[in-house]
Amino acid sequence: MAKIQLIAGSSHPHLAKEIAKLLKVSLTPIEHVRFANDNLFCRIETSIRGDDVFILQTSVRPVNDGVMELLLMIDAAKYASAGRITAVLPYYPYVRSDKKDQPRIPVTARLIADMLQTAGADRVVTLDLHALQILSFFRIPADQLLSVKLLCEHLRSKIESNHTVIVSPDVGGLPRARFYAKNLNLPLAVMDKRRDKQSQKVKMGVIIGEVKGKHAIVVDDEVNTATTLLETVEALKTQGVRKVSAMCIHPAFSKDAQKKIEQSFLDEMIVTNSIPIEEASKKIKVLSIAPLLAKAIENIHHGQSVSTLFE
């Protein structure tokens, strides 16, 4: 019967090894090359004919090198007669570019979906997308894994139900915040931040909902510059919260973000390792998604349900 072949891009070698270990397979040998002319190249070093190929790539800087490397691996696997190719994308590239909210702009999350299929992917596994509709940009089966169980279980024991509130840093994130709030049986609040029409300056965010004296847990799908997160923390402090935690699934930290977090009033932050981060600090707790991804790969390989893993 067709074997699992787990091929790793160069984005997150540690996660790849962790998954391979859990699956009790060796990583499929692949050579990644960057030529002197900045062209990427790869060569799968063993036959994968007819096998069940999983290609792991998460989106890290430099982002476009990661996208191209992913497409090259899929192309190589397809014409090497892979039996089935599943792209495993813990942090989906260009995930925030998911709608045409201005005229004459690209919708890059959809373009990525198109390109994965053009290159030859037969299915896709993602983790906590910015918008669920991205799954339907594909014309191939696409799964979204959720880290909600992983994150909430970590937190549950530390929460006093009557004194805690889930906060979304913006209105678009409220459905996700509500999903966590339901899971933890907590109330909700949301920050609304606007530009002043005259000055065009952003006015300080307003917290909609009751937060005074409470432990606020800010929930977001990713953190990048941490600006919005820390503005939310600031607004919450102003509103008299007792303590602020944050749960951000994808730690897509830009340059100074980690330092800014360390120096902020934020008490603690929980993230997954969907993106590799430098030595986690005291404030930032990293939970591994490797067991979730490994189980998903195993279930897909054996034709078993994936939705049961996080329901």
Add this chain to the structure above:
Amino acid sequence: MAKIQLIAGSSHPHLAKEIAKLLKVSLTPIEHVRFANDNLFCRIETSIRGDDVFILQTSVRPVNDGVMELLLMIDAAKYASAGRITAVLPYYPYVRSDKKDQPRIPVTARLIADMLQTAGADRVVTLDLHALQILSFFRIPADQLLSVKLLCEHLRSKIESNHTVIVSPDVGGLPRARFYAKNLNLPLAVMDKRRDKQSQKVKMGVIIGEVKGKHAIVVDDEVNTATTLLETVEALKTQGVRKVSAMCIHPAFSKDAQKKIEQSFLDEMIVTNSIPIEEASKKIKVLSIAPLLAKAIENIHHGQSVSTLFE
């Protein structure tokens, strides 16, 4: 040069005539037939070779007859050598079925997109979609027109800024509510309604945000059974609002909805005629989107920007 051909499905003849009049064209003659075996059929009764064909169909009951009639018209136009086929869909069919939020369900809004393209549509014009990502389900140019200007202009004069609040009936609708709130420079609130974990009964909705003593304007993209809307009205009254209005773009009223609205505490309701409604009552004010659609068709025909129409 290619002419505008405006072909109307049988869903909304009044709107079709209104648009045709504004465009100063005659509706393209088409015969719609339902055979004794319940099969639909149509015949375009004049040559449309090379012409710029716009096919107007909004989603009304029976919904699936409307979808099939639309596909039949596109198929007939395509093989009749239309120059370009634009499907004009004021109320997009199955618009709420836009994501796979449970395992093993269809995403029908995306399936509709696929079928329109398979049948032969070259472009699509929609109005106020439930989620903007639906545009990116298409691989053909797709426009979304917005009725925000139309609705807000109607309301603006009646609003006292300091005593009015925009309310979203659920967390998913908050970005739309915020869009209206920004346009009218008003604050926001949102209703959160949950099932009790033990009893599985829906608890009464909680209003997040300040509404006491204010004029609340509930904003939603569509109204169907009106249950959620009227629950929101109820919760707002409980919270001591002074008055409640509603702006719901698509009046997709199910059987008793209009009656329930008439009998409720809701003071007034503004809708568009994206869906034909029976004689509007005193409470329900209908604003016509025909000028917006006519202008969009004209601009598309002449290769001019559509986004300028509602920016």
Add this chain to the structure above:
Amino acid sequence: MAKIQLIAGSSHPHLAKEIAKLLKVSLTPIEHVRFANDNLFCRIETSIRGDDVFILQTSVRPVNDGVMELLLMIDAAKYASAGRITAVLPYYPYVRSDKKDQPRIPVTARLIADMLQTAGADRVVTLDLHALQILSFFRIPADQLLSVKLLCEHLRSKIESNHTVIVSPDVGGLPRARFYAKNLNLPLAVMDKRRDKQSQKVKMGVIIGEVKGKHAIVVDDEVNTATTLLETVEALKTQGVRKVSAMCIHPAFSKDAQKKIEQSFLDEMIVTNSIPIEEASKKIKVLSIAPLLAKAIENIHHGQSVSTLFE
């Protein structure tokens, strides 16, 4: 190994159960919903990953609801990672709309084929199509089962070869009638019915071929309003036939058709249960295609020939 999953649309539950029983499988649990807004929805309630999925839907009123429900089931199964999806369509929707015999009309039987493929069907099984070319509208393997053996075997013993004639009610059906005539080794006749050029009224049909004093068996692929059938019966009586039987594969009866048949000179009628009919009357004999469909599903599942089932 991949299992058979037999999923039933809501068109013909009795046939579905009959086939499931013959296959010794349980029907795959699926929930069919019609929302208050007339939108259909379905949810497959058990994992079908990698399985060999057969979706049964026959075309009954309301026809377009049936088509959409079929497409929704296929869509749900595809993105639920079905191994292979076979649409089993005993009475193919819009089967008579198979050619563009006027300008600017749809060819809906072909559009249905396109949509089945767009939704995700991998293969199709049909029964006695109006025209064999419909199979070639598909770009996926498509089988046509024939009920000729079932029907002829039922009749064979009752026929006196020298005094019986097969009659087609129109010229287009003559090849089918001839196919039955060859099977039963009987001569042929055909009715030709024309409009009077001046009056535009249909003149009574003329029987071409010898029928006087014989037992005439009218063969048609479907019966709908029964108008043509009963005109044929009338014309045959006028020509002095001794007795008239009818074999019509698909009993797509419209409202009063069964009553008109009961009251007519037609002696007996044989149909299949490709479409569910109300309590069969004394005149109308219903033969079950469930064994044929069950055997076809079994053979497809095991990679065995289907053509051998009716050759």
Add this chain to the structure above:
Amino acid sequence: MAKIQLIAGSSHPHLAKEIAKLLKVSLTPIEHVRFANDNLFCRIETSIRGDDVFILQTSVRPVNDGVMELLLMIDAAKYASAGRITAVLPYYPYVRSDKKDQPRIPVTARLIADMLQTAGADRVVTLDLHALQILSFFRIPADQLLSVKLLCEHLRSKIESNHTVIVSPDVGGLPRARFYAKNLNLPLAVMDKRRDKQSQKVKMGVIIGEVKGKHAIVVDDEVNTATTLLETVEALKTQGVRKVSAMCIHPAFSKDAQKKIEQSFLDEMIVTNSIPIEEASKKIKVLSIAPLLAKAIENIHHGQSVSTLFE
């Protein structure tokens, strides 16, 4: 504005010239080459960028060279940036192979349709197809021109209505025969020919319908070996007809067919020049379809209806 470019395959230079003359255009210069290795090649010798290209090829022996030459011309025109490519196919290749009436055979008429589209045709014009469904094998606009007017007008004056009958040489051709019969207001008959079940020999054909003492006009879409035609003639003579004419649209004569016809009891035969034939004999009258094709090309070029040309 884009010009008509009329490109001729090597199948029927005379027809190409005739059409070009009627259109008042020069044939687009093209070089057709057969290399020493039997590979075909062509080179369009003038720029056709953006032009409205019509490629004329009828199916003559050697049939497969004609098909490949056609595909090569389309390929060359596509990548030479033709504005639109219309394949004009008076006698469609493999037209009789239009259905899968045995297991495991090709449906070559559909394969041809697929290949024309793959090569780059944007539309297709055909003449009197064997089955109308072939048009729906295409996913591009496809027209069928009919020669019925041309043929019937030639015949009309020579017919005594009360003493003439239209005869189809087989049951499959009866709808076409009926179409001609309606046009000429004449009755119908049909030949049925069967194999003896024991001996497997073909028994002589039986004429169904009244022909005695009449002038019979056999109508068929094409004549190849002329075997069926001459068997029909024979059967009609046996039944006592007074005179037999034949109208066969496509003169696809195989080797001895013309000689056999000359020596037969057939009085006269009318064909079109959809296929070039050697010097027409006394019995065989050739009517030119060039005016019909030229008018169709003109109308397509100017975006006017084609169906009006033969209705």
Add this chain to the structure above:
Amino acid sequence: MAKIQLIAGSSHPHLAKEIAKLLKVSLTPIEHVRFANDNLFCRIETSIRGDDVFILQTSVRPVNDGVMELLLMIDAAKYASAGRITAVLPYYPYVRSDKKDQPRIPVTARLIADMLQTAGADRVVTLDLHALQILSFFRIPADQLLSVKLLCEHLRSKIESNHTVIVSPDVGGLPRARFYAKNLNLPLAVMDKRRDKQSQKVKMGVIIGEVKGKHAIVVDDEVNTATTLLETVEALKTQGVRKVSAMCIHPAFSKDAQKKIEQSFLDEMIVTNSIPIEEASKKIKVLSIAPLLAKAIENIHHGQSVSTLFE
């Protein structure tokens, strides 16, 4: 498990039998027919549902009949529900037409690739293509087998390294010649032949590189008219070579080529049986590729590497 089904076109029955014998399978029974109207037809005479189908066709005269027969077999196999279809093409049709080196010409090698996929091929196996880029004309896995080992092993013992040189008959063939030269560890030379600008006559070829007194081995991928080959031989003799051999993979001899070779100064020629040739002469040695093809089919069937067969 799915079986190997080896289906042979009519191009090279001897090779088909040889491969079948090596694979220890019977050739799948297929009937090839040429109708009186020059249309080809085939019927696969046994069920191949779900099987692993290999269709063998090499390009021989008449070339276009071979291409169409190949497409018909693929079409028949596809709609007969083959599990997988691999086209095995020892001599790829139109292999030399692989680039658009003049305006407005077809690139037929790419068109062939498109048509194979349109007809339904799932993968392709070729042997020694004129240009490796042809593999990338396909969007399905495509293998190129190489006969270099077979040919070089035959020759190795006969070569005196210090007195032998590999010669390419033209600059385009030099990479192939170099590939052989590296394999045999020999130096290189190449012939350059130009037209005189004034007279437009081809001047005699010039040999670039040292050949005097040596044994020259001309390497080419195919031989057709043998004109270039014999010009090269002539030029080499003029330059004082001691002896000339030739290795030409595909013996696509046109009419008099073999005779011309016999009468030339060429000492010996080695070819494969990728194309059937008449009784090999004393000078022409034919090596069989059947073992290579059989092993490739076996490995593909069992999901094993093909590249190992000739590395």
Add this chain to the structure above:
Amino acid sequence: MAKIQLIAGSSHPHLAKEIAKLLKVSLTPIEHVRFANDNLFCRIETSIRGDDVFILQTSVRPVNDGVMELLLMIDAAKYASAGRITAVLPYYPYVRSDKKDQPRIPVTARLIADMLQTAGADRVVTLDLHALQILSFFRIPADQLLSVKLLCEHLRSKIESNHTVIVSPDVGGLPRARFYAKNLNLPLAVMDKRRDKQSQKVKMGVIIGEVKGKHAIVVDDEVNTATTLLETVEALKTQGVRKVSAMCIHPAFSKDAQKKIEQSFLDEMIVTNSIPIEEASKKIKVLSIAPLLAKAIENIHHGQSVSTLFE
């Protein structure tokens, strides 16, 4: 009528301006953004509905950012309803990765072709591709412009025919070298460089052909590290050439390449500005392709031949 819209990627602003000036158009305003998360974004700032859009991007470092930016621009233009999108690619990305010459590698030049089409390009213009077959990786019209005229005209006056030779630095480049040699009416030579089988070290290159005492002009399509070029220069010096020039179309210089050239024995080098280079040195002469590209864009826009520009 549709206007030319010339949209420039950020790869080569100088060339874009030069072309715009020659075309007498303004560059279409576009904003290019790199977000803090390293995601690229662009917004076309004016309506391009129905216009004839040309998107200029050449491949420079960082290569993958350039590819993604190109795809984003195409995506934005497509859904902004561009009339036609032509990608103008002076130096095609990944041009050297044009064949699968090892198992299990990507063919990235073909993948790029696929992605351009998936994103929405309608046609492509390239300049001097590494292999002409790349044009046939596309299923849209693709032009290759040649700089041969530009380069040769610059050189012609400086050449003494009898004492000059064109040299290819490797066997694969010989056809290009020959093309230049024919244009300048000069003889040919080629360098062959091999690895020693035992030591695996590259042995010094051998010059095949006569070069002693001559002026050698090395011709290559691109120069990157300049290693091969300078090895060729070295080998030529060793063989006693009098002087060495080089013509390399695409100056894809890697870091130290320009410095190494300056310090080498190479007398002079001619390149185009298909890639921007830092201040050209005394040895390196840059010729502008802007006039060629501008003329090609103009001709494409007006439906005129492009091949005439360089024949």
